Amino acid sequence: MTLVIRNLFALFIICIAAMPGLARAQVSVEVVGGEGSRISIAVLSFHGDEAVDEEQRIGQIVAADLMRSSAMRVVEAAGLGAGFDDQVDYDYFASSGTDMVVIGNAFKRNGKIQARYALVDIARQERLIEDTVTENDSAVRLLAHRIADRVHLLLTGYSGAYATxxxxxxxxxxxxxxxxxxxxxxxxxxxxxxxxxxxxxxxxxxxxxxxxxxxxxxxxxxxxxxxxxxxxxxxxxxxxxxxxxxxxxxxxxxxxxxxxxxxxxxxxxxxxxxxxxxxxxxxxxxxxxxxxxxxxxxxxxxxxxxxxxxxxxxxxxxxxxxxxxxxxxxxxxxxxxxxxxxxxxxxxxxxxxxxxxxxxxxxxxxxxxxxxxxxxxxxxxxxxxxxxxxxxxxxxxxxxxxxxxxxxxxxxxxxxxxxxxxxxxxxxxxxxxxx
Amino acid sequence: MKRLFVLSLVILLTACSSISGDKGALSSEELAAQEAARQEEMRRQEEARQEELRRQEEVRRQEEEARRQEAAKLEEEQWREAERIAAEERRQEQMRLQEEERRQEEARLQEELRRQEEARQMEILRQQRLEDGDDPSLVGMVTKEQLREADPILLEQSVFFDFDRYEIDPKYASLIAAHARFLIVNPTVKIFVEGNCDDRGSPEYNISLGQRRSDAIQRALLALGVPSRQIEAVSYGAERPVAYGATEEAWAQNRRADIAYPMFDY
Structure with a gap:
C-alpha cells in the first residue's frame, strides 16, 4: 500500500542553466520521475516580445510554469520563435518527440500588454486553443501565468494554479x-x-x-x-x-x-x-x-x-x-x-x-x-x-x-x-x- | 643743680682772676660781653640738645606709633580672615542645606513620578484585563526586590521538562509552593504560566505540548490553594525560544514553563 516514489523513479534533474532568468527568484525545479507519461511541450518565444529581461519574456515564464507540472515535460526550445500566424514545422517537432507547441504574438499598447497565442497539437496538426489575453504592461508575469493555466487546463483537465x-x-x-x-x-x-x-x-x-x-x-x-x-x-x-x-x-x-x-x-x-x-x-x-x-x-x-x-x-x-x-x-x-x-x-x-x-x-x-x-x-x-x-x-x-x-x-x-x-x-x- | 653750681664756680674763678691781674685784665664790659656770649652759646647748645632730645623722642614716638599701627593692622587682617572663613563656612552650610533640600525634593519628585508611573502601568494592565475579559481588579504588579524580600526562591520562575514530557520533577515542589504562598498573600496579582518546547516537529502540535506543561504548573498551584482567577496557563510552543540551535543543550533550555509575574517596568 505504501508507495515510495523516490525508489521507483530515477532522479532526473532539468538543467537550470537552460533557464538563467529563474536564478533571480531562486526557483529550482527537480523532476524525480514519471517523465514517460508526461505530455512533452515546447513553448516558443513570442513574436514581438522584445523584453530584454528574460524574467519578463512570456515564452520563458510559460515554460517555467509548465516545468513545475507533474503532467508536463517541457522541451528545450531556446532560440526557437514563432508568431501566432506562423505555420508550425510539424515534422521538426514530431521528430523531436514534442506533442504540443505554444506559439504567440505580444503587443504593448497604451500601458497594456496583449498576447495572442495558440496551442498546437503536433500529432493532429491542429490548434487546440486560440486565445487573447490582456494585462497592464507591468503584469507580464501574470499574463504568462494565465496562458500557462489555460494550456494546462486544456491538456490535463485542471488548472496549473500558476496565477496564484x-x-x-x-x-x-x-x-x-x-x-x-x-x-x-x-x-x-x-x-x-x-x-x-x-x-x-x-x-x-x-x-x-x-x-x-x-x-x-x-x-x-x-x-x-x-x-x-x-x-x-x-x-x-x-x-x-x-x-x-x-x-x-x-x-x-x-x-x-x-x-x-x-x-x-x-x-x-x-x-x-x-x-x-x-x-x-x-x-x-x-x-x-x-x-x-x-x-x-x-x-x-x-x-x-x-x-x-x-x-x-x-x-x-x-x-x-x-x-x-x-x-x-x-x-x-x-x-x-x-x-x-x-x-x-x-x-x-x-x-x-x-x-x-x-x-x-x-x-x-x-x-x-x-x-x-x-x-x-x-x-x-x-x-x-x-x-x-x-x-x-x-x-x-x-x-x-x-x-x-x-x-x-x-x-x-x-x-x-x-x-x-x-x-x-x-x-x-x-x-x-x-x- | 649741679650744672648751676659749676656755672657759679666758673663765674667766681673768672671774677678772681680779673681782680688779681690788673695789667692784662679786660674791661668789665668786655667781660660782660664775653660772659653774655658764652651764656648765649651755652643756651643755644642747651636748646640744641633739648631739640635733639625732642627729635629723638619724636622718632621714638613715631616708631612706637608705626608699631602700634602695624599691630592694629595685623589684628584687623586676622579678624577679617576669621570673618571671611566664618562667612565661607556659613555659605557652605547654606549650600549644603540647599543641596539637601534639593535632594529631598528630587526624591519626593521621583517618588511621585514612580507612583504616577506605577499607576499608569497598573491602568494599562487594568485596561488589558478588561479587554481580555478578565477581572479588572487583578492589577497587582511586583518588582524583583519585592519578590526577593518575600522569598528569594521567587526569583526562580522556570520549571524544566524532559523531551515530550510534562510531568513536574519533584525537585520543583518548594519553588511551586513558594509561588503559591506569594499569590495567596497577594490576591490582586495574576500570573501567566507560559509553556514552551523545543523546536522539533509540528509548530502547532508543539503549542499543545507547551499547554500541557503550563496546565501542569497551573494544576499544582490550584492544588496549593491559589484561586484560579490568579493563574492563566498559555503556551508559546517553540515560538519564543531562549536558546537557539539544534543542540540538546539548547533544546533542554527551551523545554520549560515560566511563571510570569506582572512586573513594573521602570
Missing amino acids: KICYVARDGHSSKIFISDADGYNRQLVYDTDSPIMSPQWSPDGTRLAYVSFERQRPRIYVHDITTGKRKVVSKFRGTNSAPAWSPDGKKLAVTLSKDGGSQIYLIDASGGNAKRLSDSRSRDTEPSFSPDGRHILFTSDRGGSPQIYRIPVNSRGRPQRVTFDGRYNTSPKYAADGQWFAYVRMEAGRFSIAAQNMDNGEVRYLTSGRDDRSPAFSPNGKAILYATEVKGRGALGAISIDGSTRWGIATYSHDIRGVAWGPYDSYRVEVSQ
Whole structure:
C-alpha cells in the first residue's frame, strides 16, 4: 500500500542553466520521475516580445510554469520563435518527440500588454486553443501565468494554479514578517512586520484575508488580517491559548484550538469572532484542524492513542473521531487537498520530519519528501502540489512537491526560519496587497 | 643743680682772676660781653640738645606709633580672615542645606513620578484585563526586590521538562509552593504560566505540548490553594525560544514553563 516514489523513479534533474532568468527568484525545479507519461511541450518565444529581461519574456515564464507540472515535460526550445500566424514545422517537432507547441504574438499598447497565442497539437496538426489575453504592461508575469493555466487546463483537465499567490511567515529571532509572493516566488510583498512571533497563516477562501496566531500579547490570539486594507482584527482571545486557525470552505467559520476549558481542544468560531462551539471533547491534545472541501469533516492531530495521529470528525453531526493514520508513531499537521481525496501531513521517522500524503479513499500513503525538518504543508488550490517549510543550508526555504511525488521545486526565501506557509485560492492573484 | 653750681664756680674763678691781674685784665664790659656770649652759646647748645632730645623722642614716638599701627593692622587682617572663613563656612552650610533640600525634593519628585508611573502601568494592565475579559481588579504588579524580600526562591520562575514530557520533577515542589504562598498573600496579582518546547516537529502540535506543561504548573498551584482567577496557563510552543540551535543543550533550555509575574517596568 505504501508507495515510495523516490525508489521507483530515477532522479532526473532539468538543467537550470537552460533557464538563467529563474536564478533571480531562486526557483529550482527537480523532476524525480514519471517523465514517460508526461505530455512533452515546447513553448516558443513570442513574436514581438522584445523584453530584454528574460524574467519578463512570456515564452520563458510559460515554460517555467509548465516545468513545475507533474503532467508536463517541457522541451528545450531556446532560440526557437514563432508568431501566432506562423505555420508550425510539424515534422521538426514530431521528430523531436514534442506533442504540443505554444506559439504567440505580444503587443504593448497604451500601458497594456496583449498576447495572442495558440496551442498546437503536433500529432493532429491542429490548434487546440486560440486565445487573447490582456494585462497592464507591468503584469507580464501574470499574463504568462494565465496562458500557462489555460494550456494546462486544456491538456490535463485542471488548472496549473500558476496565477496564484503564496504566503509565508519569515522569522528572525522573535520578529516576524508576513510575505505574499507569486506561486513561483516572484513579486514578493511584505504584508506585516512585527517584533512578536507570528505563526499558522491561513488564507481565506475568497483570497482577501489571512488568519494567523500572534504572540504580541501574553495571551496568544488569533487575528484576521484583511490584506487589501491592512486592517487586523482579533477574532479569538479566549482565556488561555488561541491557536491553529483553519477556514471553513465558505469562509464564515474558523476551526481553532483553544485551551479555555483546559488542555487543547478544537472549537468552531465565527470568522468575525465569537460563538465558540466545542468540536472535540477529550482529555488528549487535539489540534491542527483542517476542513474537508465540502465543509462536512475536520481532520486533526490528537495524541489520544498515545502518540500523535490524525483523526477525522464530522462538523455538524455528533460522531466519534475516526483515526485515519496508522503508519508510524508521529503523524501531524493534516491538510485536506481541494479534491477531498488526499491529505498531506508531516510524519516523523528516526528523528526526521518529512511530508507525506494519504489517500482518504483507499488509505494509500506516499512518502513525498526526505528532508530533516520539513513542515507546515499547504496544498495548491488545484490539489496537485504541496508547498511546505523546509531548510536549505540552515536557512528557511520553501519546498514544493507534486502530489504524485514526481516533481519538486524550491524557492529561496532568504529568511532565518519559515513559521507557516499558505497557498492562496485561485482568486488570490488579483488581490491588491495594502502595505 | 649741679650744672648751676659749676656755672657759679666758673663765674667766681673768672671774677678772681680779673681782680688779681690788673695789667692784662679786660674791661668789665668786655667781660660782660664775653660772659653774655658764652651764656648765649651755652643756651643755644642747651636748646640744641633739648631739640635733639625732642627729635629723638619724636622718632621714638613715631616708631612706637608705626608699631602700634602695624599691630592694629595685623589684628584687623586676622579678624577679617576669621570673618571671611566664618562667612565661607556659613555659605557652605547654606549650600549644603540647599543641596539637601534639593535632594529631598528630587526624591519626593521621583517618588511621585514612580507612583504616577506605577499607576499608569497598573491602568494599562487594568485596561488589558478588561479587554481580555478578565477581572479588572487583578492589577497587582511586583518588582524583583519585592519578590526577593518575600522569598528569594521567587526569583526562580522556570520549571524544566524532559523531551515530550510534562510531568513536574519533584525537585520543583518548594519553588511551586513558594509561588503559591506569594499569590495567596497577594490576591490582586495574576500570573501567566507560559509553556514552551523545543523546536522539533509540528509548530502547532508543539503549542499543545507547551499547554500541557503550563496546565501542569497551573494544576499544582490550584492544588496549593491559589484561586484560579490568579493563574492563566498559555503556551508559546517553540515560538519564543531562549536558546537557539539544534543542540540538546539548547533544546533542554527551551523545554520549560515560566511563571510570569506582572512586573513594573521602570
